[in-house]
Amino acid sequence: MPEIFLNGQAVEAGAEQTVLEVALANGIHVPTFCWHPQLSTAGNCRMCLVEVEGRGLDIACNMPVSAGMKVFTDSDEVKAHRKAILQFITLNHPVDCGICDKAGECTLQDYHYTYNGEASLSRDEKVTSTKYYNLSNRILLDNERCILCLRCTRFTHEISKSMALGVERRGDVSNIRPVEDRPLSEDPYSDNIVDICPVGALQSRQFLHKARVWYLKATPSVCPGCERGCTIQVWHRKPEWFLKSLDQRQNTSIARITPLENPAVNGPWICNKGRDLARIFERTRAEEPMLKGRPVGIAAALDEARRLIGAARHPVALVSNWGSNEELETFKRCLGEVFHCHVKRDWLPEDGERVQDDLLIRADKNPNSAKARELFHEVGDPVIDEGTDLVLVWGEGFDFARVPRQAKVIFINSYLQPENGHADVFLPASIQTERRGHYTNFQGVVSVFEPCFEKKPGVSHAEDLFKALATPAREHA
Numbered sequence: 001m002p003e004i005f006l007n008g009q010a011v012e013a014g015a016e017q018t019v020l021e022v023a024l025a026n027g028i029h030v031p032t033f034c035w036h037p038q039l040s041t042a043g044n045c046r047m048c049l050v051e052v053e054g055r056g057l058d059i060a061c062n063m064p065v066s067a068g069m070k071v072f073t074d075s076d077e078v079k080a081h082r083k084a085i086l087q088f089i090t091l092n093h094p095v096d097c098g099i100c101d102k103a104g105e106c107t108l109q110d111y112h113y114t115y116n117g118e119a120s121l122s123r124d125e126k127v128t129s130t131k132y133y134n135l136s137n138r139i140l141l142d143n144e145r146c147i148l149c150l151r152c153t154r155f156t157h158e159i160s161k162s163m164a165l166g167v168e169r170r171g172d173v174s175n176i177r178p179v180e181d182r183p184l185s186e187d188p189y190s191d192n193i194v195d196i197c198p199v200g201a202l203q204s205r206q207f208l209h210k211a212r213v214w215y216l217k218a219t220p221s222v223c224p225g226c227e228r229g230c231t232i233q234v235w236h237r238k239p240e241w242f243l244k245s246l247d248q249r250q251n252t253s254i255a256r257i258t259p260l261e262n263p264a265v266n267g268p269w270i271c272n273k274g275r276d277l278a279r280i281f282e283r284t285r286a287e288e289p290m291l292k293g294r295p296v297g298i299a300a301a302l303d304e305a306r307r308l309i310g311a312a313r314h315p316v317a318l319v320s321n322w323g324s325n326e327e328l329e330t331f332k333r334c335l336g337e338v339f340h341c342h343v344k345r346d347w348l349p350e351d352g353e354r355v356q357d358d359l360l361i362r363a364d365k366n367p368n369s370a371k372a373r374e375l376f377h378e379v380g381d382p383v384i385d386e387g388t389d390l391v392l393v394w395g396e397g398f399d400f401a402r403v404p405r406q407a408k409v410i411f412i413n414s415y416l417q418p419e420n421g422h423a424d425v426f427l428p429a430s431i432q433t434e435r436r437g438h439y440t441n442f443q444g445v446v447s448v449f450e451p452c453f454e455k456k457p458g459v460s461h462a463e464d465l466f467k468a469l470a471t472p473a474r475e476h477a
């Protein structure tokens with residue numbers, strides 16, 4: 001292993017490493033715009049300039065280590081050149097941080113204050129360019145803010161492989177543009193370019209002008225959109241910044257979803273479906289227990305459910321593969337011996353959705369089939385024979401027309417749907433954003449999700465329901 005010197009300190013370096021990688025591995029920050037650990041090296045922003053004794057200045061991202069080299073990341077010459085580079089990069093940039101969604105998490109803004117701090121030295125008019133260019137149905141592009149780092153084009157070439165973006169023209173009129181016949185709208189990973197854009201040039205339509213990031217908090221969670229189980233951050237309003245008037249729904253709404261980097265599962269990426277989880281979680285909720293459509297208190301609903309369980313001779317349970325590890329284990333422990341259990345698939349691929357690919361997306365559109373399979377063995381399309389006299393349905397995705405005519409139904413569900421009112425007993429349950437739990441993905445990796453919002457007043461956690469249904473049921477079994 002070659003030894004090199006970073007700011008006078010001897011450090012070990014891998015033979016294949018660059019100076020930038022060695023610096024970062026040893027806790028020395030070197031600023032970058034165009035470099036990204038998952039993308040090829042472009043070397044066009046010049047921000048990572050370092051000084052090498054005997055060789056002068058060069059970019060660290062593209063400099064292989066050689067034994068004994070002496071590198072300075074913070075010399076006066078490096079500082080002066082960084083400052084000059086920032087002056088150059090902002091030459092035609094509008095510096096409109098006050099109205100930019102990236103403010104608060106913008107690399108350019110941070111570096112300007114850290115390494116430059118001066119107003120533009122240029123006396124020339126800024127070259128203007130396209131604002132609000134319609135890059136896709138999900139993303140807008142502000143060409144004036146773009147610093148042409150080419151992270152976005154490299155992402156579409158190297159990671160999502162949609163080849164959807166390129167650069168048009170040269171010099172100070174260069175623009176990022178979609179490639180003809182390769183619409184970015186058809187790239188199911190497109191929104192990752194918004195995250196990796198180091199400035200506010202790429203804007204998510206979903207999040208545009210929705211909130212300043214310093215009012216938001218990111219809660220770690222897991223995407224339930226397929227059995228990959230990507231780790232994500234659910235962004236929502238900090239309690240100390242709750243709105244007291246105007247639209248108070250914002251206090252309990254998902255503002256946006258971004259990836260939570262996890263090398264074991266999804267790296268730094270997620271697909272667009274993961275970003276659209278508000279579409280699933282913010283559907284109208286079912287908040288009242290019911291007996292055949294008549295609202296009742298939870299105690300009366302549980303009493304009736306216990307009575308039905310006690311009276312049943314051939315009860316069948318359809319278990320949800322959206323249940324957490326804890327919920328599935330509790331179900332098995334409390335009710336597994338009372339019911340004949342099948343695991344159903346709560347969600348199937350939707351029309352137009354990418355079913356599976358080599359990057360992240362998996363064909364099983366449910367988060368916890370692996371744990372459900374481990375506990376209950378049967379996952380898929382359950383057969384309910386005619387002798388069944390009680391069906392407990394937990395979660396979505398079941399066709400109630402398959403319930404035998406004489407069978408009673410207990411339904412545990414979170415969202416408003418017509419079947420809630422037809423069940424003999426309906427019990428409303430909390431959703432993922434209201435509770436803590438774990439999912440096991442198809443590779444066996446266990447990931448945690450944390451609550452973001454208070455549980456709705458009328459609903460119960462599924463684990464509590466299973467425990468409440470258990471003891472009398474066992475007595476009757």
Ligand code: SF4
Binds near residue numbers: 145146150152198
């Ligand atoms: S839009 Fe953003 S990511 Fe793409 S080249 Fe411009 S600055 Fe880089």
Ligand code: SF4
Binds near residue numbers: 223226228272275361
């Ligand atoms: S790949 Fe699957 S788990 Fe990951 S974000 Fe997309 S839908 Fe969610």
